[in-house]
Amino acid sequence: MAATGRLERVMPIGALAxxxxxxxxxxxxxxxxxxxPPPERSEGNQRRYxxxxxxxxAFIKHARDxxxxxxxxxxxxxxxxTPGIACDEAHAISVAHLGEVRDKIARLRSLERELERIATTCSGGVAACDCAIIEALADHGQCNHDHH
Amino acid sequence: MAATGRLERVMPIGALAxxxxxxxxxxxxxxxxxxxPPPERSEGNQRRYxxxxxxxxAFIKHARDxxxxxxxxxxxxxxxxTPGIACDEAHAISVAHLGEVRDKIARLRSLERELERIATTCSGGVAACDCAIIEALADHGQCNHDHH
DNA sequence: TCTATGGCTATAGTGACTATAGCTTTATGG
DNA sequence: CCATAAAGCTATAGTCACTATAGCCATAGA
Structure with missing residues (x-):
């Protein structure tokens, strides 16, 4: 008895995963x-979602992604x-995060440029090179880029 | 005795920092x-660089940056x-890293676009909103973006 | 010589998981 | 009805690249 509805929607952790x-x-x-939140457990103490x-x-995953x-x-x-006043705070969080993402993009772009410069200075295999990449890393003065 | 040169270049860890x-x-x-590598130590066991x-x-810092x-x-x-054959391998490392950086930039750009969409859907303070940002996070279907 | 500053080691904490060991439970086929 | 394989359980430790803490010792300048 105790009918659980037409479709049993309950699943173990692996299925949820x-x-x-x-x-x-x-x-x-x-x-x-x-x-x-901690889910119900089966008789044998296994999680049932x-x-x-x-x-x-799904919410968590999307936000983490x-x-x-x-x-x-x-x-x-x-x-x-808490559906009431949610909006303002959620908006602030997203905007702050958007700012961080944009910062990160800007920094990565500048790294990209320097890595391009470094990686193309010496294209490998050249005997006379000893070695431009390593020198570039050793001597920060060569780079017009401020990693902050 | 045991002159150490015109200029004493040795320094404790704080100065190096x-x-x-x-x-x-x-x-x-x-x-x-x-x-x-572990540096020399003073009489009292302090590092001297x-x-x-x-x-x-400096090399390490630049590379980490x-x-x-x-x-x-x-x-x-x-x-x-090992100055001999260094070049090829160093080049390979830089190129691989450049690839990773470009990947990361691409992913962040697509996140930027979605965050922009999410953050501007509901600009905060609006009473009727309950809440577009949170709904966007809850429902991945709305987003035409594949976080891989 | 006193003292402020700096340095030492060893250990634990961070964030967001990931992996392992050593069990128990569940689903399935005979 | 039972054996077995797959999946699940807890607790603990490891990852990366640091950062922080506690409690002690060394050094430099007045």
Whole structure:
């Protein structure tokens, strides 16, 4: 008895992992650090997940893929559980993160340019070279680039 | 006696740190992991560095600033100690690293675009919003972007 | 000689997982 | 109905490249 609905949506951790693309160990880790609430357990103490967990984990994965820190995600999740005034804070978090991403892009671009310079100075195989790459690394003065 | 030259170039770890912009703790860490050879010690067991160490540390710092992994730097340093055939391998390392940097830039650009979309959908403060940012994170289907 | 500053070692903490060891549970086929 | 293989469990340690702490010792300048 106690009919559980037409479709049994409950699944073990491996199925959730496969469905969301998050590794089993990582799911357990997210539970441990309080991102994912502890699910029900089977008689034999194994985790059993439902649709809600799958959705929450998808949220977490998406945010992590976007580079949000676990701590920021904790806040975003809290906001998503409190639909009222969520917007302002969520907006601030995204904007701050966007700023960080843009910073990182700018820094990587400047590294790209210097690496290009370094890597093309000596194209390898040349006997007379001893070695431009290593010299470039040794002598920062050659580079007009401020790694801050 | 035992004249040490016109100029005493020997310095303690703090001076080396200041000169190179690498923190004291990080210098000791580099020694521990075998990037920087153990220097001479004073009577009282304090590290005393010379020009060679400063140069090697500058090499390490520059390479780290460029995003080379400590392991890659170990190889580059080995190559720079073996001037003969160094070039090919150094070139390969730089080119591989340049590839990684370009990958990272591409991924960050696509994140930038999605974050822009997310952050501008709801500009904050709007009462009717509940909340576009959080919905965007919850529903990956909205995003035409493949985080791989 | 006193003292402020700096240096020493050893150990633990960071973030976000990942891996391992040594068990127990569950699903499936005979 | 039971054996077995696959999957799950906990607890702990390892990863990378540092960073921080505690508690002690050395050095330089007044």
């Amino acid at each position: 496969e469905r969301t693309g998050v590794k089993v160990e990582t799911i357990r880790y997210y539970e441990q650090v309080g991102l994912l 439902g649709r809600r967990h799958a959705e929450r984990l 976007l580079g949000f820190a676990v701590d920021a995600i904790r806040t975003l999740l809290r906001l998503s559980d | 200041e000169r190179t912009g690498v923190k004291v703790e990080t210098i000791r860490y580099y020694e521990q992991v075998g990037l920087l 010379g020009r060679r160490h400063a140069e090697r540390l 460029l995003g080379f992994a400590v392991d890659a730097i170990r190889t580059l340093l080995r190559l720079s100690d």
